[in-house]
Amino acid sequence: MGLRAFLSRRVVTPEGLRPAAVLVEDEKIRAVVTPAEVPSAATLEDFGGLALLPGLVDSHVHINEPGRAEWEGFRSATEAAAAGGYTMLVDMPLNCIPATTNVSALEAKRNAAQGQCRIDWGAWGGVVPGNHEDILPLAQAGVLGYKCFLVPSGIEEFRMVTEQDLRAALPYVARTRLPLLVHAELPEFLGGFNMRDDDWSQYSTHLRSRPAEAEVAAIRLMLLLCRDYGFRLHIVHLATGLALEMLQSARAAGLAVTVETCPHYLHLEAEQIADRATQYKCAPPIRSHPNREHLWQGLKDGVIEIIVTDHSPCPEFMKQPGEGNFRDAWGGIASLSVALPVIWTEAKQRGFDLTDIARWMSERPAQLAGCHARKGRIAGGYDADFVVFDSDAEFTVTSDRLCQRHPISPYIGETLRGVVKRTYLRGGIVFQDGQFSGSPTGREFRQ
Numbered sequence: 001m002g003l004r005a006f007l008s009r010r011v012v013t014p015e016g017l018r019p020a021a022v023l024v025e026d027e028k029i030r031a032v033v034t035p036a037e038v039p040s041a042a043t044l045e046d047f048g049g050l051a052l053l054p055g056l057v058d059s060h061v062h063i064n065e066p067g068r069a070e071w072e073g074f075r076s077a078t079e080a081a082a083a084g085g086y087t088m089l090v091d092m093p094l095n096c097i098p099a100t101t102n103v104s105a106l107e108a109k110r111n112a113a114q115g116q117c118r119i120d121w122g123a124w125g126g127v128v129p130g131n132h133e134d135i136l137p138l139a140q141a142g143v144l145g146y147k148c149f150l151v152p153s154g155i156e157e158f159r160m161v162t163e164q165d166l167r168a169a170l171p172y173v174a175r176t177r178l179p180l181l182v183h184a185e186l187p188e189f190l191g192g193f194n195m196r197d198d199d200w201s202q203y204s205t206h207l208r209s210r211p212a213e214a215e216v217a218a219i220r221l222m223l224l225l226c227r228d229y230g231f232r233l234h235i236v237h238l239a240t241g242l243a244l245e246m247l248q249s250a251r252a253a254g255l256a257v258t259v260e261t262c263p264h265y266l267h268l269e270a271e272q273i274a275d276r277a278t279q280y281k282c283a284p285p286i287r288s289h290p291n292r293e294h295l296w297q298g299l300k301d302g303v304i305e306i307i308v309t310d311h312s313p314c315p316e317f318m319k320q321p322g323e324g325n326f327r328d329a330w331g332g333i334a335s336l337s338v339a340l341p342v343i344w345t346e347a348k349q350r351g352f353d354l355t356d357i358a359r360w361m362s363e364r365p366a367q368l369a370g371c372h373a374r375k376g377r378i379a380g381g382y383d384a385d386f387v388v389f390d391s392d393a394e395f396t397v398t399s400d401r402l403c404q405r406h407p408i409s410p411y412i413g414e415t416l417r418g419v420v421k422r423t424y425l426r427g428g429i430v431f432q433d434g435q436f437s438g439s440p441t442g443r444e445f446r447q
């Protein structure tokens, strides 16, 4: 295709927001130069005042294929992602069947993904009771790291691990030098049997059943194990601000621990959630307004460095819209196509800028997934992955914009700031003004 120059007055580079020309050759960024330095042979694409961000990276997505493609799938998940400005996602080892807990399951996933992906992707492997013999082979086969649950996952094929299970698995995990992503809640703090007769149509019942203490105690346990085994620990979807201080001191003491949170914890608040509104159900739950502000403080202080969607859709009947029962409804919020405007709407009000967005939603997740030599930055040598973003435009979320298989979302009806105009994957347009272009060109990134 020859040399191209992508011009914008607002290119988001690791050095900050500035007018620049990004020189692209084939699939790669060759260099970032000033507009005056563009070689005369280059074909120009001038985006004017629209911002040019690195393609977003989501390291926490449930694609559910193979096995539960009726919930979501490679095609619909990567289309929702491309529409949201993402160019790379990493798939969780559940809720697909088989769960990605050994190499043959990983191969089944690769077969399912073949020819379906609009953007690049990678796979996390699972750590479940008794599969420690599979940990090293999974790394050799190319997973980017591992995921485990300290509470029941809601999926029978993916069992939770106890401290004892972890002590069997962690020496292997440590040897791979890949991260272990942990769903950090402890079961003994969850309201279960004893809350059977409570009114589960109320959001407050769901909230009470999964208290912040469950997260805090689980994180405390994982930090101890991190000290004992020296593996890379990553806390997924932190929902409580109460663990931030402990995480900050662990980091200050030199432990390799990273933390993510999600758009729903940063934008929504328990006080605003109506009874029976099970589209808001996720675990851990969306907590109070003051807690939400505490999480923003965690981002400001740098304790939380990653924002990912935890995109976890399901068919409508599983959310039980009729009954609105928070105990039985599926827990999961899908937001790939709207996460960027959700976060930008909140971040702008708090004085953050697009460089913060690029760090939280692209650079740091790419580091976690180990693809940071190719993804996560607009810089020479990186993949030519971009989002063209109109950061001032507003739009109202409607179900047809979601692009996921089942258009269920707590964001429907909300007016948000920032519109994804175009998404480029390795130099090619994959999404433009509401349309996907060409056939899927996404590839798997392997470690």
Ligand SMILES: [Zn+2]
Binding pocket: 060, 062, 092, 310, 312
């Ligand atoms: Zn998840």
